[in-house]
Amino acid sequence: MQATITILAGDGIGPEITSQACRVLDVVASRFGHTFTYSEQLVGGCAIDATGSALPDASLQSCKESDGVLLGAVGGPKWDDPTAAVRPEQGLLALRKGLELFANLRPVTLHPSLASASPLKQERLAGVDIMVVRELTGGIYFGTPRCREEKNGVVRAIDTLAYSDYEIRRMVTLACKIAEGRKKRVTSVDKANVLESSRLWRQVAEEVAAQHPRITLDHQLVDSAAMRLITQASSFDVIVTGNMFGDILSDEASVLTGSLGLLPSASLGDGSLGLYEPIHGSAPDIAGKGIANPMGTILSAAMLLRHSLDLETEAAAVEQAVFDAVTDGTRTKDLGGSLGTTAAGDAICAKLAS
Ligand code: IPM
Ligand code: MG
Secondary structure, three states: OEEEEEEEEEOOOHHHHHHHHHHHHHHHHHHHOOEEEEEEEOOOHHHHHHHOOOOOHHHHHHHHHOOEEEEEEOOOHHHOOOOOOOOHHHHHHHHHHHOOOOEEEEEEEOOHHHHHHOOOOHHHOOOOEEEEEEEOOOHHHOEEEEEEEEEOOEEEEEEEOOOOHHHHHHHHHHHHHHHHOOOOEEEEEEOOOOOHHHHHHHHHHHHHHHOOOOOEEEEEEHHHHHHHHHHOHHHOOEEEEOHHHHHHHHHHHHHHOOOHHHOEEEEEOOOOOEEEEEOOOOOHHHOOOOOOOOHHHHHHHHHHHHHOOOOHHHHHHHHHHHHHHHHOOOOEHHHOOOEOHHHHHHHHHHHHHO
16 A cells, blocks of 8 residues: 655654654565655644744644654753743644544553563553543643633633533543453543533443443543552553543553553544654653664554554554564663664564564
8 A cells, every 4th residue: 555654753852763663664565565655744842943833834734635643752841931932742732633633542551571660569560451542632631711811919820621522422432442342341530529521521421331232331530540540450441531631641551561662652533544652752861862762653653554554464563573572672771771772673673574
């Protein structure tokens, strides 16, 4: 097949890790007889420096015209001024909204040979295999009004948490669909003891679950879900939740594996176009040193092959290559080793080609 992929390398370690993912995609192309064409575009801090906008029109246009989008990371101390009119993160949010990518999939799995890297005791880690399904284009990230006001010498800032029934329905439907191919358990996380939007979330989740008789749905308040992630992580299968709870819980869940650098994500909408990125950030402290772990980005490229290009065999081959490389001791600094970014890419390309 022929496919066009927009590469948004972004800031910090972004260019180093996306270039390794492109090498892996090139090996996939030659092994399986595909042609992938890359369109490199700006997003984040580098886009602000070059154009004044965190997501230039040309970048969004290129994404819309491509079959999938691979992103490195955005942000860094250079653009961290809280009073700045434009911030790198706005590029990411505009991208999600602009491409209508309402669902964020964050798989959290544990590589057996890395269990000792987890801060949790090993006996708590057995069987951890979680898919966090986070709402991405609604909730408190996008609700209005959103403003600052000053009255009688008091400064007030307002954010709004709102969800419509259709936004909840499509999320829980997707979570049920994903759970069908897994252990058939969905945990919907909310704060229904306090928030009206969470009570609607719970009600709609029940309605959707009634149409999926093979799925077991349970509801959990976000505070106790945060605890359960540490105490009984293996009791989760699919977690579905709103934008901010998902942001927080997915970072928490990622720590279980002891290897933030390994975890990928996919942001999906109604069509086949998706945005794929590692869940770690731009790591400005190690940018340009050639030591970043490219595996999260390479596994994100695998998700792109699966979800946007419908190339399941190829996606599984990339995942297996990463798994095998880690099993064989491929270790970047974050995994306790000393291999550089390119050497880790070499090891994975070699596994994939063999
Ligand atoms: C994430 C990040 C983003 C988010 C930031 C960078 C805007 O934390 O993708 O989880 O909060 O969604
Ligand atoms: Mg986050």
